[in-house]
Amino acid sequence: MSSAVVSTSAAQGRPFVFVEEDAGVCPQPSGAELCAEGRPPQRAFLTSVFSSSKDARLAGVTSASQLAVRPAPEMVSSGVAAMDALTGGLPRGCLTEICGPASSGRTTLLLAALAAATGRGECSVLVDASDSLDPQSAAAAGVDLDRLLWVRCGENSPEKSLEQLLRATDLLLESGGFGLIALDLGDLPEQAARRIPLTTWFRFRRAVEHTPTVLLAVERQSIAGSCSSLLVKLGLVKLGVMRMGESGNRANETSMDSQFALPTHAQLLTELEITAELVRSRLDRKPVRSAEITFASKTAWAG
Amino acid sequence: MFACIFVPNFPVAAVFRAEPELRARAVAIFEGTPPLEKVFAVNESATRVGITPGMAKAQAELCSELTLRPRSLLQESVTHAALLDCAQSFSPCVEDAAADMALVDLEGMESLFGSLLKIAHSLFRRAADLGLDANVAVASNPDVAQLAARGFTGVTVIPSGQEAESLGSLPVEVLFAGWDENKDREGKKKEEGQREKSADLLATLERWGIRNLRALAALPEIALSERLGQDGLRLQQLARGAASRTLVPVEAPAVFEEAIELEYPIVLLEPLAFLLNRLLDQVCARLAARALNTQELRLTLALQNLAGVDPQLETFGIPSESDALHNEAHAPARHFISGRQSQFCRTLRLPLPMLDAKLFLKLLQLDLNAHPPGAPIQKIHLAAEPARPRSAQGCLFLPPSPEPEKLELTLARIAGLVGEPRVGSVELLDTHRAEGFRMRRFTPEAALKIDCQKAAEGKSAIAALRLFRPLLRATVTLENGELARVVCLKKKEVQGNVLWKTGPWRSSGDWWEREAWARDEWDIALQNADSVALYRLVHDLLGGSWFVEGTYD
Numbered sequence: 001m002s003s004a005v006v007s008t009s010a011a012q013g014r015p016f017v018f019v020e021e022d023a024g025v026c027p028q029p030s031g032a033e034l035c036a037e038g039r040p041p042q043r044a045f046l047t048s049v050f051s052s053s054k055d056a057r058l059a060g061v062t063s064a065s066q067l068a069v070r071p072a073p074e075m076v077s078s079g080v081a082a083m084d085a086l087t088g089g090l091p092r093g094c095l096t097e098i099c100g101p102a103s104s105g106r107t108t109l110l111l112a113a114l115a116a117a118t119g120r121g122e123c124s125v126l127v128d129a130s131d132s133l134d135p136q137s138a139a140a141a142g143v144d145l146d147r148l149l150w151v152r153c154g155e156n157s158p159e160k161s162l163e164q165l166l167r168a169t170d171l172l173l174e175s176g177g178f179g180l181i182a183l184d185l186g187d188l189p190e191q192a193a194r195r196i197p198l199t200t201w202f203r204f205r206r207a208v209e210h211t212p213t214v215l216l217a218v219e220r221q222s223i224a225g226s227c228s229s230l231l232v233k234l235g236l237v238k239l240g241v242m243r244m245g246e247s248g249n250r251a252n253e254t255s256m257d258s259q260f261a262l263p264t265h266a267q268l269l270t271e272l273e274i275t276a277e278l279v280r281s282r283l284d285r286k287p288v289r290s291a292e293i294t295f296a297s298k299t300a301w302a303g
Numbered sequence: 304m305f306a307c308i309f310v311p312n313f314p315v316a317a318v319f320r321a322e323p324e325l326r327a328r329a330v331a332i333f334e335g336t337p338p339l340e341k342v343f344a345v346n347e348s349a350t351r352v353g354i355t356p357g358m359a360k361a362q363a364e365l366c367s368e369l370t371l372r373p374r375s376l377l378q379e380s381v382t383h384a385a386l387l388d389c390a391q392s393f394s395p396c397v398e399d400a401a402a403d404m405a406l407v408d409l410e411g412m413e414s415l416f417g418s419l420l421k422i423a424h425s426l427f428r429r430a431a432d433l434g435l436d437a438n439v440a441v442a443s444n445p446d447v448a449q450l451a452a453r454g455f456t457g458v459t460v461i462p463s464g465q466e467a468e469s470l471g472s473l474p475v476e477v478l479f480a481g482w483d484e485n486k487d488r489e490g491k492k493k494e495e496g497q498r499e500k501s502a503d504l505l506a507t508l509e510r511w512g513i514r515n516l517r518a519l520a521a522l523p524e525i526a527l528s529e530r531l532g533q534d535g536l537r538l539q540q541l542a543r544g545a546a547s548r549t550l551v552p553v554e555a556p557a558v559f560e561e562a563i564e565l566e567y568p569i570v571l572l573e574p575l576a577f578l579l580n581r582l583l584d585q586v587c588a589r590l591a592a593r594a595l596n597t598q599e600l601r602l603t604l605a606l607q608n609l610a611g612v613d614p615q616l617e618t619f620g621i622p623s624e625s626d627a628l629h630n631e632a633h634a635p636a637r638h639f640i641s642g643r644q645s646q647f648c649r650t651l652r653l654p655l656p657m658l659d660a661k662l663f664l665k666l667l668q669l670d671l672n673a674h675p676p677g678a679p680i681q682k683i684h685l686a687a688e689p690a691r692p693r694s695a696q697g698c699l700f701l702p703p704s705p706e707p708e709k710l711e712l713t714l715a716r717i718a719g720l721v722g723e724p725r726v727g728s729v730e731l732l733d734t735h736r737a738e739g740f741r742m743r744r745f746t747p748e749a750a751l752k753i754d755c756q757k758a759a760e761g762k763s764a765i766a767a768l769r770l771f772r773p774l775l776r777a778t779v780t781l782e783n784g785e786l787a788r789v790v791c792l793k794k795k796e797v798q799g800n801v802l803w804k805t806g807p808w809r810s811s812g813d814w815w816e817r818e819a820w821a822r823d824e825w826d827i828a829l830q831n832a833d834s835v836a837l838y839r840l841v842h843d844l845l846g847g848s849w850f851v852e853g854t855y856d
Contacts, residue, residue, distance in 0.1 A: 079764065080764045101831070101833065101834045101836070102796070102831065102834070102836040102854050102856060103834070103835070103836040103837045103854055103855055103856050104834075104856065105764075105766075105856065106856055107767040107768075107769045107854075107856035108764050108765065108766055108767045108856065109764065110767070111764075111765070111767045112764045112765075120702055121701070121702040122702045122703060122704070123703075123704050123705060123747045130772075131725075131772045132769045132770050132771065132772065132853070133769075133770070134767065134768045134769065134770045134853065135729045135731055135740040136731070136739075136740075136768075137765070137767040137768045138729070138767075139731060140765050141764070141765040141767060142765070145728055145729045145730070145731070146728055146746075146747070147728075147747055148728055148729065149714075149726070149727070149728060149745045150726070150727065150728065150729055150742075151717055151721060151725070151726050152721060152725040152726070153721055153725075154725075154772060164720055164721050167720055168717050168720060168721065171713050171716050171717055171720075172713060172717075174713070175705055175706075175709045175710060175712075175713040176705065176706075176709070177703055177704050177705030177706060177709070177710070178703075178705060179702060179703060186769065186856065187769070187771075212703050213703075235834075236834065236835065236837075239803075239828070239837070241805065265805070265806060265807065265808075267805040268805060269805055269826045269837070269855070271766070272766045272837070272855065295763070295764065296763055296764075297763060297764040297765060297766040297767075298763050298764075298765060298766060299765070299766045299855075300765055300766070
């Protein structure tokens with residue numbers, strides 16, 4: 001019997017019985033010989049004895065030697081089905097970054113996430129660095145405004161706004177109890193946003209770990225580095241425009257480059273087609289291959 | 304059975320309740336109009352150094368060890384209220400016998416609180432928790448309890464049938480102690496005739512050699528009535544413990560106020576916080592004694608008016624009217640000037656009934672940091688509006704929500720960071736005007752919609768508009784009446800040739816008001832340095848200016 005077999009059986013919690021092959025040759029094992037560091041008699045065999053019902057119960061138990069594997073975080077809906085299909089949703093207790101240039105759909109995705117969170121009955125917070133939230137858009141997106149706490153930072157100086165945002169975020173993470181805390185850094189200049197030290201992001205990530213809070217950061221470019229568990233990059237593909245034809249029929253024109261013969265007031269912006277690329281996901285052990293999807297976001301008046 | 308809670312030397316006890324650090328010192332209370340102020344009450348330490356009631360204040364000031372305090376009817380009033388709270392925390396049947404005494408009917412209380420001795424000790428402890436150094440006596444009738452509380456210190460329980468024996472050793476002066484101190488609420492003394500009568504009776508008993516209640520009880524009734532009349536018989540009945548009467552219960556108003564007048568005005572907020580902590584502890588203890596919470600705290604500070612100008616209403620620390628409308632949580636600070644003092648008022652409204660003195664202190668500190676009084680403080684008055692405690696049943700399946708106490712503190716801190724009107728939840732107004740919303744207090748409990756909306760599966764996202772605040776002024780170049788180029792000086796990335804446009808969409812409103820508005824809106828696409836971006840361009844028809852309102856993002 002080898003010590004490895006003994007230790008494995010002990011780790012798995014299985015009782016074991018030493019069976020001697022030849023009682024006349026091998027001496028009876030004594031207590032000293034059966035300690036973890038001692039070597040058992042060479043000709044003693046180890047036989048594990050357990051019932052079939054115990055086998056089934058122990059099937060889901062992870063042995064101590066395998067506890068290095070972290071349990072996967074709970075995923076919640078981002079409010080956009082295509083995004084859920086791409087990323088699996090937004091992870092609780094982790095930092096998620098959504099980045100992209102202007103008109104790439106960042107705010108659309110942000111409001112959809114807020115709508116989903118408030119729709120689940122959770123209290124959510126939007127820490128708005130540039131005071132850029134449009135309450136009408138939020139209401140149209142389905143955000144429950146009674147459950148949304150809006151912190152409007154927007155001072156004249158980006159540095160002051162950033163300081164307010166970071167301090168408010170610290171206070172909110174310390175308070176706890178929120179389903180989603182969203183940081184909107186979309187309109188901050190990149191130089192100012194990059195000044196946030198990585199230790200701050202690390203502190204945020206540690207504060208939200210092991211809590212049911214989703215921490216979501218919206219910005220122009222990724223600035224949290226390895227602190228974020230999920231990084232999604234957005235971009236605008238094309239617009240959807242509804243126009244009135246000469247015969248009075250409505251027609252959808254999806255190309256921005258086409259020459260419209262009709263006056264501008266006969267056209268209506270109806271849709272933005274957005275592409276989303278999953279750049280990084282630390283939620284799975286195996287590295288993610290860059291995946292990309294496209295989804296459409298309709299304007300509020302498009303119906 | 305009845306219990307009596309008596310606070311000896313009540314004016315001094317009221318001062319000690321407000322300033323506990325004076326207990327170990329010689330203290331004298333004075334009253335009257337200067338320069339004829341006289342010592343009104345002293346504690347034992349002051350008596351030992353030779354200070355007596357009736358002494359002139361100027362004479363008492365010669366003693367260096369003595370601490371003098373003016374008599375404060377306000378402090379005595381709140382101390383009396385605390386005494387009633389202590390009594391009512393045990394029984395609903397309480398008689399307000401005097402400013403320094405409360406009588407409690409203990410009928411049926413033994414099954415709740417234990418034996419009579421246990422009840423007496425509990426009363427004693429509760430009074431001590433409220434800052435009252437009281438005597439507690441329990442007896443079979445209110446008068447015996449009253450006499451025992453006046454005569455014996457600490458806790459006394461007189462079994463039924465042993466009244467005469469227990470009271471026998473008390474001096475006869477204890478029968479008349481209540482007559483002199485039995486004043487009405489406004490402190491007016493009874494008629495002088497009553498005082499003279501009691502003095503005569505006492506003098507007569509002293510002449511007869513009657514020193515204690517045992518001797519008085521042993522006198523023959525007929526002879527006593529012939530010489531002293533009905534008053535004498537009544538006194539003898541009291542001495543024997545045979546008088547009986549019913550309690551006259553009072554419904555004390557649920558007023559929870561604490562106040563303190565300062566000897567020297569304080570300037571800094573740190574010592575103010577120390578005093579507020581003490582007042583909050585006392586108020587919360589009184590609320591806890593009545594099993595109540597509070598949902599509103601009113602702090603009134605009497606300030607020293609240093610300017611000496613004509614009285615006028617000042618607006619120090621008052622937010623704008625629109626802010627006051629937007630933010631319902633905090634009433635604006637109010638300044639009222641009368642004479643040489645002005646009053647500074649702050650009201651703290653809580654989202655839920657709470658009872659946490661430390662939280663209240665923190666919230667008041669944050670509020671005062673944001674709205675400082677601006678003048679030295681001479682008097683502090685704190686009032687709490689009582690409310691029934693909230694009842695909430697926990698559930699495993701409810702979504703997580705922040706704790707109300709933590710949330711309130713967090714919101715106060717964030718408000719100190721970004722400003723009160725810039726944190727809260729949004730309420731849309733019934734208007735098409737731009738920025739048609741207002742901020743209000745964030746109260747997640749108000750969101751009563753429990754049923755969750757369905758997830759966004761199968762439902763497309765709504766394109767959002769991202770606003771620029773303030774609006775970006777734009778310079779628009781027209782070619783043949785069409786939008787050709789847009790330039791924003793304040794934001795470099797918002798400029799370029801107009802690649803595509805749709806509109807204009809006209810909206811207007813409030814033409815009957817002074818703040819009428821009319822605008823044309825365009826949706827345009829501009830070529831940025833690296834991508835194309837969609838903007839909403841606004842033409843103000845009344846002013847003629849062009850603005851970039853926001854980005855479709």
